[in-house]
Every structure is written in C-alpha cells, then in structure tokens.
Amino acid sequence: MIALGTCHLTRRFGGFTAVDAVSFNLLPGARHALIGPNGAGKTTFVNLLSGALPASEGQVMLFGQDITHLPQHARVRAGLARTFQVNQLFPQFTPLESVTLAIGEREGQGATWWRGARHGAEAARLLDDLHFPEADRTRPTAELPYGRQRLLEIALALALKPRVLLLDEPAAGVPPAESREVMQAIAALPRDVAVLLIEHDMDLVFRFAERITVLAFGAVLADGEPDAIAKDPRVREAYLGTAEVAHG
Numbered sequence: 597m598i599a600l601g602t603c604h605l606t607r608r609f610g611g612f613t614a615v616d617a618v619s620f621n622l623l624p625g626a627r628h629a630l631i632g633p634n635g636a637g638k639t640t641f642v643n644l645l646s647g648a649l650p651a652s653e654g655q656v657m658l659f660g661q662d663i664t665h666l667p668q669h670a671r672v673r674a675g676l677a678r679t680f681q682v683n684q685l686f687p688q689f690t691p692l693e694s695v696t697l698a699i700g701e702r703e704g705q706g707a708t709w710w711r712g713a714r715h716g717a718e719a720a721r722l723l724d725d726l727h728f729p730e731a732d733r734t735r736p737t738a739e740l741p742y743g744r745q746r747l748l749e750i751a752l753a754l755a756l757k758p759r760v761l762l763l764d765e766p767a768a769g770v771p772p773a774e775s776r777e778v779m780q781a782i783a784a785l786p787r788d789v790a791v792l793l794i795e796h797d798m799d800l801v802f803r804f805a806e807r808i809t810v811l812a813f814g815a816v817l818a819d820g821e822p823d824a825i826a827k828d829p830r831v832r833e834a835y836l837g838t839a840e841v842a843h844g
C-alpha cells in the first residue's frame with residue numbers, strides 16, 4: 597500500500613513547466629525527504645499535493661483514493677496535513693488554546709474551544725509529546741521565540757491526526773540555539789504518520805531521511821537511500837550547477 601502517490605503529476609505556468617510528470621511514492625510510516633536546487637519545483641509539488649494549486653495533468657492518490665480534484669480541507673479530512681506557517685498562527689492565542697481549537701476542528705465541533713476539557717487534555721498530551729516547554733504553553737503565541745512558533749506549527753498539524761504529514765522547511769529561519777528543539781520534535785514524530793520533509797538544510801535531511809527524492813528542473817533526478825543519493829554524481833552536479841549560477 598502506498599500512503600501518498602503521484603502519477604505523471606504536472607503543473608505548468610503559462611508555457612513553463614514547473615513540475616514535469618513526477619511519479620513519486622511515499623510509503624506508510626516513511627521518513628522521506630524531498631530536496632533539489634532552488635527553483636527545482638519543490639514548493640509547487642507540495643502545493644499540488646496539499647491542493648493549494650490545481651494540477652495541469654496527472655494524479656495524486658492518498659491510500660488508494662484519487663484526491664487530485666479534492667479541495668484542501670477535504671484532503672486534510674482524508675488524512676493529509678501540512679504544517680501551518682508561522683504567519684497563519686493566531687498571535688493572541690496561547691499554544692494550548694490553538695492546539696485545543698485544532699482538535700475541536702478535527703472533531704467537527706467548530707471554533708468553540710471552550711467545548712471540553714477533553715480537547716484541552718489531549719492538547720496538553722500532544723504538547724508533552726513534542727516536549728513543548730510548559731511555561732510557553734499559556735503565553736500568547738506572538739511572544740514566543742521563533743523556534744517555538746515553528747514547533748507549534750508541527751503541533752497544529754499533528755492535532756489533525758494525519759496519516760501523511762508534509763513538513764515544509766520546518767527549521768527555516770530558526771536560530772541555531774533553538775533548532776535542536778525543532779529537530780528533536782521531528783525525530784520524535786509518531787511512527788504511524790508518513791512524513792515528507794522538504795528542506796534545504798542537508799544536515800537535517802540526512803539525519804532524518806530514510807529515503808530521498810531529488811527534483812531538478814521540475815522532474816525527478818534521483819530517488820533512493822541517503823547513501824546512494826549522497827554519492828550520486830548527477831545530484832552533485834545539479835547542486836554544483838546552482839552554486840555556479842548563484843555565484844554568477
């Protein structure tokens with residue numbers, strides 16, 4: 597069984613093909629990373645998976661169900677979540693309130709956070725599992741260090757009880773002093789959730805991933821275990837190519 601699969605998934609912007617017939621499989625419980633030089637099409641691909649962008653061609657399948665034409669919220673209900681971005685968090689709510697609210701949403705009870713100590717208790721357990729410091733759970737989100745806000749993004753995605761989690765650059769912008777916390781949370785994600793990590797930080801990628809897919813020019817350049825990817829001359833060349841471009 598494949599958790600999340602694509603078949604010839606394609607996205608064009610005018611005459612430009614940003615994602616070019618990508619066929620990709622994420623297995624249940626996977627720890628899989630998607631990497632590629634700048635402009636390779638990673639963000640566009642994730643937007644096609646989550647439903648933020650419609651596909652030009654091809655299919656997206658979630659546990660055998662064709663979700664290609666489902667809107668984002670229906671994909672979430674079907675078990676596919678992506679991390680919220682910091683700028684989507686409610687700045688005046690505390691993490692405990694936000695996670696409780698997300699659990700209420702999942703349970704279909706709307707935005708009525710006072711509806712139950714039960715949701716509050718589940719939220720507290722979830723924050724425990726992520727080692728989210730107690731003192732910061734009841735402070736307004738806007739006052740928290742950035743790394744902790746990013747941890748909250750992960751908590752909110754987990755509150756939806758996904759079967760597949762898309763983690764979009766979870767450590768980007770996090771100062772080194774706080775990044776360990778985010779990395780530990782990622783390492784401790786529940787094993788029954790398949791995780792696709794999109795990340796530029798190669799340390800994090802190679803620490804986390806059991807399988808890596810490399811995109812270049814919108815297409816799959818390589819796919820395999822980390823050792824093989826690290827040694828693959830085509831991958832090195834793709835990154836070197838960008839470095840040269842970046843240096844003019």
Ligand SMILES: Nc1ncnc2c1ncn2[C@@H]1O[C@H](COP(=O)(O)OP(=O)(O)OP(=O)(O)O)[C@@H](O)[C@H]1O
Pocket residue numbers: 609612614632633634635636637638639640641
């Ligand atoms: N809405 C859009 N309209 C036109 N072109 C787009 C659009 N979105 C992305 N592109 C182009 O598609 C290509 C892939 O972009 P994308 O952001 O998916 O790459 P990426 O691998 O995520 O890059 P980065 O690592 O820099 O975030 C780029 O050339 C980009 O300019």
